[in-house]
Amino acid sequence: MSIHFLNCFTCNARAPLDWRSGTLCLLVETDQGPVLVDTGLGQDDYIHQTSILRIFQVITIVPLNPQEAAVRQVAHLGYQPEDVRHIVLTHMHFDHCGGLPDFPHATIHVHRREYEAFAGRPRRWTDLGYVRRHIAHQPEFVLYDDTGSSWLGLTATRLPFEPAMWLVPLFGHTRGHCGVAVQTESGWLFHVGDAAPIDLGEYAPGWLVRVALGPHAPRLREFGAAHTRVRMTTGHMWLDFFEQGAE
Numbered sequence: 208m209s210i211h212f213l214n215c216f217t218c219n220a221r222a223p224l225d226w227r228s229g230t231l232c233l234l235v236e237t238d239q240g241p242v243l244v245d246t247g248l249g250q251d252d253y254i255h256q257t258s259i260l261r262i263f264q265v266i267t268i269v270p271l272n273p274q275e276a277a278v279r280q281v282a283h284l285g286y287q288p289e290d291v292r293h294i295v296l297t298h299m300h301f302d303h304c305g306g307l308p309d310f311p312h313a314t315i316h317v318h319r320r321e322y323e324a325f326a327g328r329p330r331r332w333t334d335l336g337y338v339r340r341h342i343a344h345q346p347e348f349v350l351y352d353d354t355g356s357s358w359l360g361l362t363a364t365r366l367p368f369e370p371a372m373w374l375v376p377l378f379g380h381t382r383g384h385c386g387v388a389v390q391t392e393s394g395w396l397f398h399v400g401d402a403a404p405i406d407l408g409e410y411a412p413g414w415l416v417r418v419a420l421g422p423h424a425p426r427l428r429e430f431g432a433a434h435t436r437v438r439m440t441t442g443h444m445w446l447d448f449f450e451q452g453a454e
């Protein structure tokens with residue numbers, strides 16, 4: 208079993224210029240075939256750019272390389288798009304689920320609150336990151352609720368795959384945002400998505416992180432300090448992270 212780390216959307220800061228980051232998607236080999244955790248941009252996003260992506264082009268530097276589409280990277284790893292039967296989403300922002308139409312055979316696993324935030328009327332500014340056409344192909348959804356179970360002390364819901372995977376609610380960045388924990392041969396990987404800044408670093412004042420990413424970053428850093436054997440990743444990682452490819 209291995210986990211491949213894919214950069215499915217490079218997004219660099221205008222200043223400082225050495226802030227070069229990619230959007231982390233996981234390809235996890237499971238008993239039900241390769242499972243994607245988030246998709247990055249989809250192929251159509253490169254052709255018909257969404258308005259939110261155009262805003263990103265103004266405020267950041269986005270090279271927009273279509274080779275970064277998850278479906279192309281999955282092909283490089285030897286899989287057909289239809290081999291991907293399951294996709295787990297941390298949340299449904301355009302840069303995390305734009306690739307859903309490229310995997311029309313996949314069932315989408317997401318927290319019910321996130322799906323409802325996506326499908327309902329926009330209520331807050333982070334809802335502007337949702338792009339309706341990303342589910343225009345009407346994929347099948349499995350929606351998760353809190354079940355009272357927990358993973359390493361955090362409220363979590365078990366996902367139906369082996370090795371074990373858990374959906375860990377970290378609401379705030381979006382109304383139903385979750386992290387995803389994956390059991391690996393060397394221990395747990397805890398992908399916290401956009402609930403914390405890149406690689407859990409402290410680059411901005413706490414209030415700003417709270418507004419943009421929700422309230423969890425301090426608690427997640429404490430969790431990391433208390434569980435040094437759990438490897439933690441974030442929805443956006445420095446570009447050099449991706450050079451390792453797989454775990």
Ligand SMILES: [Zn+2]
Pocket residue numbers: 298300303336380401
């Ligand atoms: Zn996001």
